[in-house]
Amino acid sequence: MQILLAEDDDGVAAALLEVLYDHGHDTRRVRHGREVLTYHRGSDLLLLDLGLPDIDGLDVLRSLRAVSDMSVVVLTARGDERSVVRGLRLGADDYLVKPVRLAELLARIDAVTRRSAARGAPEARKVRAGDVEIDLDARRVVADGTDIELTTKEFDILAVLAARAGTAVSREQVLDEVWGEAQHARSRSLDVHLTQLRTKLDRPHLLTTIRGFGYRFGDAAD
Known part of the structure; x- marks a missing residue:
């Protein structure tokens, strides 16, 4: 699977890139919200940190949903109810709070992917x-x-x-x-x-x- 990882913390990004690679995912890492809006095409799923240095992740999600229905899993330190609710209402497919267990993250990615495939299966050609x-x-x-x-x-x-x-x-x-x-x-x-x-x-x-x-x-x- 082609994954786009939006994460500005080098340590967190390195750990995620390693585990995603080990499980067969081709991952591109970006540090800024504007890069998400530039490079999202060609990716199957976005792992989105909300604390990006240039654009708030929720604003990135809002802009992305105006042009794309790609799968999005929010992966952030923001665990307050308001942020979770806003993220899901803006179109995130799942929302995980750091620190996250890597096995759970992989399971959530698989679940989101299955739901996305099921939605797309009956599409008329x-x-x-x-x-x-x-x-x-x-x-x-x-x-x-x-x-x-x-x-x-x-x-x-x-x-x-x-x-x-x-x-x-x-x-x-x-x-x-x-x-x-x-x-x-x-x-x-x-x-x-x-x-x-x-x-x-x-x-x-x-x-x-x-x-x-x-x-x-x-x-x-x-």
Whole structure:
């Protein structure tokens, strides 16, 4: 498993890296919250300390959840009830207070991973809205029996939205999943590709802009 470890204490990080390596996990260690938001893609699970030197870990978790549903286990010295409740409500999958027994940490990681796999198992790989069918695996779009030719980026954007059909998807999440980060510099490119995508689909009702937030794919009449 690919694990991202956000821990600024070198001693704690060294112990965790050793035990994770011994149990077959490929782990990347970062010291700052901003690095979590840069490098989370490509990792399956985040071990998150809340006392990071640049950004509070709860703020990192809040920002991460705007763009990613990756598994997160909080691993911190903060054991007060308020911090635990806030961490779980912000989207942490588990919350452990230091010092933690390493065997328990490994068991919690396994449990979170199993739950995440169970959630993802039934995900549909074909999405239909009206007379439009999107095959996410074959990267094919058919509208009223006719293939719609899309560029790579156009399909990637459509796939992010179609995989969550009927659900509001933030602009930041689209940027993150298509370009690798929620970069504001890419916002203009996203607008251009969305315009082209709407033109090719020729079904304005399928792609709805949610002002101030993002987009939703799906026919409101479905």
